[in-house]
Amino acid sequence: MNNLCIVSSLLDNDFYKFTMQNAVIKLFPFAKAKYEFINRGNHFFPKNFGKILKENLNNMAYLKLSKKEKHFLKKYCPYLDSSYLNFLDKYKYNPEEVNIDQKGKIIKMNIEGLWSRTILWEVPLLAIISELYYKLTKTNCLSDNKIVNIIKNKIKKYKELKVKVGEYGTRRRFSYKVHRLILKILIEEGYPFFMGSSNVHLSQNFSIKPIGTQGHEWIMFHAAKYGFNIADKIAMRNWLNIYNGNLSIALSDTYTSSIFFKNFDKYLSNTFHGIRHDSGDPIFFIKETIKHYKKLKINPIKKKIVFSDNLNPNKVAYISSVCKNQITPYFGIGTNFTNDVGPPSMNIVIKMTQANPEKKWISVVKLSNTNNKSTGEKGTILFAKKQLQL
Template identity: 25%
Template sequence: MVDIATRVWNHKWKIDPIVRSLIDTDFYKLLMCQSIFRNKPDTQVTFSLINRSTHVPLAKLIDEGELREQLDHVRSLSLSRGESTWLRGNTFYGKRQMFRPDFMEWFEGLRLPPYHLERKGDQYELTFEGKWHEVMLWEIPALAVLMELRGRTVLNGMEKFELQVLYARAMTRVWEKVEALRDVPDLSIADFGTRRRHSFLWQDWCVQAMNEGLGGAFTGTSNCKIAMKRELEAIGTNAHELPMVYAALAKDDTALAKAPYDVLEDWHEEHEGNLRIILPDTYGTRGFLDNAPDWLAGWTGIRVDSGDPVTAANIAIDWWRARGEDPTEKRVIFSDGLDVNKIRDLHAQFAGKVKISFGWGTLLTNDFRGLVPGDALAPFSLVCKAVSANGNPTVKLSDNPRKAMGPEDQITRYKRVFGVGEQVAEDVVV
């Protein structure tokens, strides 16, 4: 097992780049990338870094030279032969050759496109512009780089024994969380923590702890590199990015209202009926389900990623019943701001009503809260989102208005088109 504290102490060694592979990313990004490569190959998209936690002054904490060095390293990466073989030949979700030969040939030759970095006050402006299927692959590594560099700023000022104690305490915290979940009956939980992890080595350690401590209840990791390395299932389906860009491409309000369902039609065709998980909250869960075509009710389940999770799950249960479906045969995946108590409470509330799964993110792979003075390693809310498509701004409403993004006039328009009324604001944990 890697001695993480010693590796951090020897931080000047060049053995630990923050991102070490093009598949050191979330599985859903590759699944979406293939769909976009096929269906929207000429769409031009801009991604931008958004620090929701403005109290964290990234430009003060992170040296611009170090940031550029790490981003330039990401641009130098390409698929190794072993990584290509794993993607081409492995079985994902029971399907062999999930990734088509034409997509793999393109991916094997890919180097990520240029980035634009500029300091704006206490924050960095970091953007990526180009063909959608190319620039989208910047999202996860960009977030991982910013999160870890902020952490390294704190760790660089610590002595060797201080680091050993810090990681011992953090490991104990993770293991106590694992132990607290062992008695949850029929638990199904995966690691979703790549984008805002403490570091690659720490995420890898957390995955090993989950795998050993929870056994069959641990279903895998969203991180492709770790899934390959540890011979685990790669977990993931799709994200808000798809409906946000499809909606931005809509020519009028009628096309806009149809865009979220166009996404899932393309997804269904791409995956031949597999990976049928709905992410309904981009423009409001209730409105999405109320206006959904009947064929969507036959899909496997939904992922709940914003707003009050109990409300969203109950809306889905009522929707399935109204469409003649048995909710106990459907899966609800909870993935927003999870920690042990929330996982246990949600499981207790919905056991027997639906099949329950959890995608555990930042508070698995980056929970150093209270472990250093000033809470300087506490996780914070950093995202990298598609902000325009073919020159049109993107919009996300969410079930939590504090996660909404886009120009105000377009937010108003989208709320009208999708019938979004009053929403309850929830704290954005991470």
Template identity: 30%
Template sequence: MAEQNNDLVLPASLLDTDLYKFTMQQAVLQHFPGVEGTYRFTHRDKDVFFTRACFDRFQRSVSQFSKLQLAPEERDWLAKTCSYLKPEYLEYLASYRFKPEQIRLRFDPLPEDAEKDARGDGAARGHIKIDAVGPWQETILWEVPLMACLSEIFFTTVDTDWNYDGQEEQAYEKAATLLQAGCSFSEFGTRRRRSYRTQDLIMKAILRAQEDNPDAPGKVSGTSNMHLAMKYGVTPMGTIAHEWFMGVGALRGYPHANATALRLWEEVYPNVLQIALTDTFSTEAFYKDFLSDPHFARQWTGLRQDSGDPFVYAPRAKEVYQQLGVDHTSKTIIFSDALTVEKALKLKQQCDELGFKCAFGIGTSLSNDFRKASSNGKEKSRALNMVIKLSSVDGKPTVKISDEITKNTGDPATVRHVKAIFGIPITEKDEVIH
């Protein structure tokens, strides 16, 4: 977030978001134009509180998002760099403006802080509610910049016990270690970055590490952030995301939602961007469709792991490919779930032993890995554990049934219904809306 005038925090540009938001927006425009789409914010750590001052600053910032628009040079860069974005889509994006009236914000003070909130000094603690409501093709772009904005405001308004000391050096060392170990990785940290400055520092550091290690077998593949990809001349990276499968399931039916989502995606991107995310309704449910139609295993270049035990993932994927008679050594697995350098190194070793190609999308561990300044580097400064997920399309609730139960989202009744369709055990946690 580059602009901070009069305490506002705004994206550096309309491109200051992740690639997958644009690729999915194009797919929504092609297949589901005009369908209503609602997104909802969840902060998973209930012992972390926002303040009224933080909320008010966030509200003021969001009200100014309508100022963002695609610059001519950005459109030219997109046309040159992302040939899969069609001219008619780029024309739509050039005319796109955020509509702050689509955002519904609410601050709920803690009961013990209600009187303090009434006094209006901004110090009252509480929870924030965020909904984005409007046409899916428009609301789809709110997720990433809203979270990046809120994180930066929180860490300059509520939690200020940190500083930038050592951030560039830390990122450089992480990148150098990954490169020397032969890991191909991308920077995926926009949504939960501590600040725009942090993500910018990280990009400079990891690219410097690559420049300083020209003979290392690893590679910095790029970044998910389109603005930084353009700024540093690197490849924008991203894959299909959960909300595509969630929306398709709600609109077209759940029994074969994975196959339907993949098929619709192929119609938009017939020969590119074909890394399949497997865990929207659980990876085993995904494999049922995968096994029933070998086309997907042959056509799609790989799979993305985003929840559950990552060390179970590759061995199971190998079994599935072998059942289908598909050479798994020609496929890539992208790991993107809460990665650290140590975890990536172990997963790389496992994939090497199994014969898979692999790559890594590393987010929070790069863009929000800080220590409390007051602890002299001994105590970790927690990142915000937040998501904004698609909650309904065309008035129908959407759900995500992850390989990790704490990542489940959606209306409990719909979660139970979809679990029954896929033969997934129902637990008491299904009664909780995440």
């Protein structure tokens, strides 16, 4: 494979990027956003990495939604209406929105533009960085046979536990080829416990429904527009207005779960099918969630928690044992599926740093349940914590 075709489909992205893009177009069509690449693992990049990465992005400008892909979205994602599909039909990546700067072994990268356009960059960019890094550092993974055996063993454990699992691993995959191989095995071996993949392109390849709802940037933007205290509530209500109760898993840790539960009133708690846990102690979170539902006289067993924080079979076994007969667990597994193939996985993210809801740039932050996952300017983080009395 040459360096210019790591992402070869407009749909090689996570489903929640498209669901958020649809909502942004409808509610905030003129809003702008800035994003930044964060190298959490302090990885050193080889010579010319930035140049080859830019060539890749230039190549993405030619990607276009095919008739077959549009038909797939119509059939498998009925909550994406025709006005949005027509928008996507005309959408093209604009590499000018991404600024890449390499000094020695350090890469800096920023994205800026209309939120409705720039929202699609994050996941494919991270996937390209990950694959290019292994390629240019000549890092090999295990053989296909060994990878197949690892995935078969994992899915066997999940089936023995009788837990529902999905694959969320696009952004930190070892490579597209490995990702495709892994998904093929999960589909072949995982029935009836494998729920699907967040990757829309690969879901289309295998004729399965893509999975996902929304990400932290949806709530971070609402904080810029409406304030930290009510961002969760307005973001959730807006989501319900767009999707009429479909795709209704609430994200709980943009401004810590304690603030989320204050916003998750009886109407929202009843209407949303469940909650996603993405940081902090999962066992504490289970207890808090059950307590919250019981306080509102809602039966927790009828609700879901979707766990998506750095999972592996041992963690899943422990979490599911605590949930048993109390609340229904689902598991979204990322890197442990798509990059547990020999070399260490990269620890890289791209996060929204500023939002411009109307005519002014406002710094945005994410206050995770664990400090090391919080993002944003230190001053804004302190301001947000003060506002929220954390």
